[in-house]
Amino acid sequence: MTRIAIGVGENENIIQACHIFKEKHPKNDIILMYNDVDLIKAVLDKNIDCVIRGSLPASNIMTKLKEKYPNLSRATYVNKEGYEFLLTPVGIDEGNTVEDRYKLAMQCCDFLKQVGKKPKIAILAEGREDDFGRGKEVSNSLKDSKKLTKIIQENTDEEVKNYHILIEKAINDECNVIIAPNGRVGNIIFRTLVLLNSWPSYGAITFGMDRVYIDTSRDQSIDGYVRSLILAELLAKD
Structure with missing residues (x-):
């Protein structure tokens, strides 16, 4: 089972995308993150296979991640x-x-x-x-x-x-x-x-780190978030 954490911000397309993805990929465990602090912890958590920013703001997340991975x-x-x-x-x-x-x-x-x-x-x-x-x-x-x-x-x-x-x-x-x-x-x-x-x-796709992290736009469509979930699963299995 692949454990995928995804950020939930103001764009509710995230929730619908997770439901659609889960229907076609039922063996994956999706964990919803509602703030950037928890999402950053998820990136560093070895028990989570991949992380998607979803619709959380990028600036603070990237700043904190660059403290750990300066070549991000x-x-x-x-x-x-x-x-x-x-x-x-x-x-x-x-x-x-x-x-x-x-x-x-x-x-x-x-x-x-x-x-x-x-x-x-x-x-x-x-x-x-x-x-x-x-x-x-x-x-x-x-x-x-x-x-x-x-x-x-x-x-x-x-x-x-x-x-x-x-x-x-x-x-x-x-x-x-x-x-x-x-x-x-x-x-x-x-x-x-x-x-x-x-x-x-x-x-x-995020380079310069030993974790699978997919960055996404806060304005992405439902289909766009589904595609990000698919990519995260594929990269986590490589």
Whole structure:
């Protein structure tokens, strides 16, 4: 039996999702957590196999977890009609440096290879290549995307391409690791694809810890929370 703890906040979709999941996966034990303190304890509890944030606020949970796991990072797992990819950074305070995004890219690649998939990395920036000079932030983002692409090429054998702002081309090319320019842009991409356009998301896989922890949006649908429960169960069994 897999023991899954999940946070219950203001979004009652969590409760309905648990009922639906339990009907199809009756051998799992689901434990409801109603505050972030108990959820953090559940992450550290070796008697619990996996933990899902559910609809509890993320900021305090991530802060406390980083005290135990300082290299914590996340990537959202999206799967649409057989095409799946990891999107990162997605936390608004994550991925602010080239070094941070390189680490995230490598963690995504390691995860994909662990599940038998070949990484194909897309690097994004805040403008087209010929937009250089149209403001300091745009120019810096373009320089950083070029630097990140070069670092990956020089230090790994992974397939990587700089798509600049053209995320639609990265998706059409079926890249399975998409590196946003920073966490704020990544969060907007996530909300646009998943919450607005209903692309199926299984939640965010958390790297840098020896526990299975799935981060989820407080605004996720019932189906979205069901998918997170499914992913947590699968990862706990690996």
